[in-house]
Amino acid sequence: MQFETLLLILVAMTVASFVLGRQRAVAVAGRCGGIRALHSLPKYYGYYAAICCALPGLALLLLWLGLADRVVVERVVDSLPAELRELPEAQRSLLVNDIKNIAAGQFVDPGKREELAVAAELYLSLKDSSRRILSGLIVLLGFVGFGWSWLRLRPELRARNRVESVARIGLALASTLAIFTTIGIVASVLFEALRFFDRIPVSEFLFGLTWSPQTALRADQVGSSGAFGAVPLFAGTALISLIAMTVALPIGLMTAIYLSEYASRRVRAWVKPALEVLAGVPTVVYGYFAALTVAPLLRGFGQSLGLDVASESALGAGLVMGIMIIPFVSSLSDDVINAVPQAMRDGSLGLGATHSETIKRVVIPAALPGIVGGALLAVSRAIGETMIVVMAAGLAANLTVNPLEAVTTVTVQIVTLLVGDQEFDSAKTLAAFALGLVLFVVTLLLNIIALQVVRRYREQYE
Amino acid sequence: MNGAASQEQVLERVRASLGRRYRQERRFRLYGLASALLGLMFVGLIFGTIISNGYTAFWQTQVLIDVYFDPAVIDPGGGRDPLELARADYNRLARAALTELFPDVRARRDRRSLNRLLSSGAAYQLRDMVLAEPELIGKHRAVWVPADDEVDMVVKGYIDRSLPEKSRRVKDRQLAWIDRLADAGRLERHFNAAFFESGDSREPELAGIGGAALGSFYMLLVTLVLSFPLGVAAAVYLEEFAPRNRWVDLIEVNINNLAAVPSIVFGLLGLAVFINFLGMPRSAPVVGGLVLTLMTLPTIIIASRAALKSVPPSVREAALGVGASQMQMVLHHVVPLALPGMLTGTIIGMARALGESAPLLMIGMVAFIVELPGSPFEPATALPVQIYLWADSPERAFVERTSAAIIVLLAFLLLMNGAAIWLRKRFERRW
Incomplete structure (x- = not known):
């Protein structure tokens, strides 16, 4: 039975x-004093029956979606001849892939063994029968559930309360998804990172000065584990983020000050959304802009000054990233500056201070914690930004503070290590997860600190 | 007497410093103005560069050739078998037609560089014509076929003719031929429909965003179907039903933190959980949609909660007062009133999901895919990823196409954000 038909039958x-x-419900009520004898509105009895009919089947369906393929593949692998079964994990998964491809009728290297064709047939038949069993069970469960609700249906059944409590459980489950996402992130990243740290010691990863994962390609090579010292990546990330913040912080802050303290209402109404356009531009566009426009510009400018600027310089990537962050900084600072009580401004102005003196000596110091919090959030944004650096920063891990040279970042390395076909177990791919763990932890810490600072600041003026 | 003197002195000092202070004030104000203008300039610069680089890609140069659909080439057997027809060498027809236009070109090398003026898509076009209309065989027909991307670049003026021949990909002889074609009225710019309809290609003149746009569409569909109900449900629970306890606090902290997790980390999650653990297909929009769902959920939940918060308590009390249960109160009264705000948040989340590319790189949506995906389970790319792929290509014509793809992407984003603003303006209510 087709999957779609099954769903349609379930819906029907x-x-x-x-x-x-x-x-x-209406009929039962009719027998004992009309519809008023029912505890709930008739439709709730309908919902009750529908829930009893569909819910067990749906639960089964979810279970099947998660498990069926694994069970079937396991059975198929068990049926393979012994020498194929005892292959190492990575090769076996390739084999399973081949079997699936044959089963899907795709072209596969004809030199492949006869056994695979047999296995593919077994795979197909197992899949077919598992689907048939599933369909039968779902229909059966539907009938049983409906029959159960039919027998239990009495006027005094508190149908509404039951339906509502099921709905409430559904709502509560939806809200726990956030927790499961976090657990999923932590588990997937941590699990692979731990496997990486089995091979490469944590201290070497965190404090090593050379990063060249590519040397791990040949297994027979002496010292084939490559070099996984991530300090150059951290330094590169820090350098680019620093450049970005040097661009974004003054421009964003001054823009926020100008718009909230000086600009007329009409100017504000036009300029603010126009600047927010910058926040809506996808990062891949910034990356393209950096690679196509800014990098050649910087290179030409450097040449005219007699400087040698790398075509993938940290400066180019950092500048463009700074542009990306400007609206972020300015809208956060704008909020904070507006939260400073007007009385403080009036007091300062009343004592004879000029507008700018008021801003510099009163408003900014009062808003400082909020601004710092916003800046921290911006830093965490810059650290986690991927596309700009992938397109405009380098790949080679240079340990340098010269912004005119090419540096690489944590996110660039994650992308280069994981894009393309790779076996999933090599130290190379696992290293990407270790980097992801570092990235996750650092941005998480920055966010927690920033949110704490901002919250404390808010409370101060509430 | 002493007081009066000191007052005088103070006034004197204040007056003396006044000019400096006013100058400082003006300078400060100027800095602010300059920053705001700088920001606006960046907006203009980005949009200006992209649009000026990309708008020409919406037109494509085509060449008018008189094709003789030679039966000896197309269908030597004469059976009109579609399989036979599909396999014929249509390049030969196109080449023959070109030779007819330039009878003076004889040498093998010259002929070859002459043939290079036509796109390899010309043969496909002729094939499709014959397959659709087999009666064409044996007839002459004037056909507009796509020119090669280098010709396109020359016509659009991107190639500097004054450069020495060696540093150009289009040679002097080819330039002369192009000029001859143009003088004969056989070179025209037509609307580039292929750009919107076809999938990726190594040939810039045949490459299009159709496949990527379809991939993005499937992905957003999955994201919308999952994230809107889930997000609204979570927001309703947290805002209306949740008890104040540790567990709920934990959920709230989680949502706020997830909103700030770098998108690439979600890609790692997708790779480890959806692809490696659950065995879902690589490069499929459905996996991309799932990852983007997890990514946009916090945004939608936060926006929906804000919308629910803005519904005044009096509405709730009135509903409860006439005997509605809490669930009825929420579903019949509060949620409908908060719906515009929730939709606005969802659209903004969708717009962000549309522009997102980093997590898609992780789950293998960066493949070179020519066919259009037929369902969310087939391999596809997405618009931003297509931009990323093209940005790496060395051909000059891909610069134009990348920018054009960005224009399309930005247009979609503008449309979505515009819809969100309209929705907010239209249904905003002050209580």
């Missing part, structure tokens, strides 16, 4: 249960 059964349940 659910709708039928609703209609029948509702009718039955």
Whole structure:
């Protein structure tokens, strides 16, 4: 049975249960004093029947979606001849892929063994029968569930309360998804990172000065583990983020000050959304802009000054990243500056200070914690930004503070290590997860600190 | 007497410093203005560069050739078998037609560089014509076929003719031929429909954003179907039902932190969980949609909660007062009132998801894919990823196409954000 047909049947059964349940409620009520004898509105009895019919089947379906393929693949692998079964994990998964491809009718290297074709057939038949069992079970569960609700349906059944509590559980489950996402992130990143640290000691990763994962390509090579000292990456990330913040912080802050303290309402109404356009531009566009326009510009400018600027210089990537962050800084600072009570400004102005003196000596110091918090959030943005640096920063890990040279960043390395076909177990791919762990932890810490600072600042003026 | 003197002195000092202070004030104000203008200038610069680089890609140079659909080439057997027809050498027809236009070109090398003026897509076009209309065989027909991307670049004026011949990809002889074609009225710019309809290609003149746009569409569809109901449900629970306890605090902290997790980390999650653990297909929009769902959920939840918060308590109390249960109160009264705000948040989340590319690189949506995806389970790329792929290509014509793809992407984003603003303006209510 097709998957779509199964879903359609399930939907049809659910709708039928609703209609029948509702009718039955009305009929039952008719026997003992009319519709007023019912505890809930008739439609709730319909919902009750529909839930009883569909929910067990849906739960089964989810379970099947998660597990069926694994079970089937396991059975297929068990059926393979012994010498294929005992292959190392990575090769076996390739084999399974081949079997699936044959089963899907795709072209596969004809030199492949006869056994694979047999296995593919087994795979198909197992899949087919598992799908058939699933369909039968779902339909059966639907009937059983509906029958159960049919028998239990009495006027005094508190149908609304039951339906509502099911709905409430559904809502609560939806809200826990955020926790599961976090757990998923931490688990996936941490698990692979730990496997990486089995091979490369943590201290070498965190404090090593050379990064050249590419040397790990040949397994028979002496010292084939490559070099996984991530300090050059951290330094490169820090350098580019620093350049970005040097661009974004003054421009963003001054823009916020100008717009909230000086600009007329009309100017503000036009300039603010225009600047926010910068925040909506996808980062891949910034990356393209950096690589196509800014980098050649910087190179030409450097040449005219007699400087040698690398075509993938940290400066280019940092500048463009700074442009990207400007609206972020300015809108956060804008909020904070507006939160400073007007009375403080009035007091300062009343004592004879000029507008700018008021801003510099009163408003900014008062808003400083909020601004610092916003800046921290911006830094975490810069550290985690990927596309700009992938397109405009270098690949080679140079340990340098010269912004005119090419440096690489943590995110660039994650992308280069994971894009393309790679076996999943090599130290190279696992290193990407270790870098991801560092990235996650650092941005998380920055965010927590920033949110704390901002919250404390808000409380101060509330 | 002493007081009066000191007052005088103070006034004197204040007056003396006044000019400096006013100058400082003006300078400070100027800095602010300059920063705001600088920001605006960046907006203009980015949009200006992209648009001026890209708008020409919406037109493509085509060449008018008189094709003789030679039966000896197309269908030597004469059986009109579609399979036979599809396999014929249509390049030969196009080449023959070109030779007819330039009878003076004889030498093999010259002929070859002459043939290079036509795109390899010309043969496909002739094939499709014959397959659609087999009666063409044996007839003459004037056909507009796409020119090679280098010709396109020359016509659009991107190639500097004054450069020495060696540093140009288009040689002097070819330039002369192009000029002859143009003088004969056989070179025209037509609307570049292929750019919107076809998938990726190594040939710039055949490459299009159709496949990538379709991939993005499937992905956004998955994201919307999952993230809107889930996000609204989570927001309703947290805002209306959740008890104040540790568990709920934990959920809230999680949502706020997830909103600030770098997008690439979500890509790592997708790679490890969806692809390696659950065995979902690589490069499929459905996986991309799932990853983007997890990424946009916090945005949608936060926006939806704000919308729910703005519904005044009096509405809730009135509903409860006439005997509605809490669920009825929320579903019948509060959620409908908060719906515009929730939709606005969702659209903004979708717009962000549309522009996102880093997590998609992780889950293998960076493949070179020519076919258009037929369903969310087939390999595809997305618009931003296509931009990333093209940005790496060395051909001059791809610069134009990358920019044009960016224009399309930005147009979509503008449309979505515009819709969000319109929705907010239209349904905003002050209580």
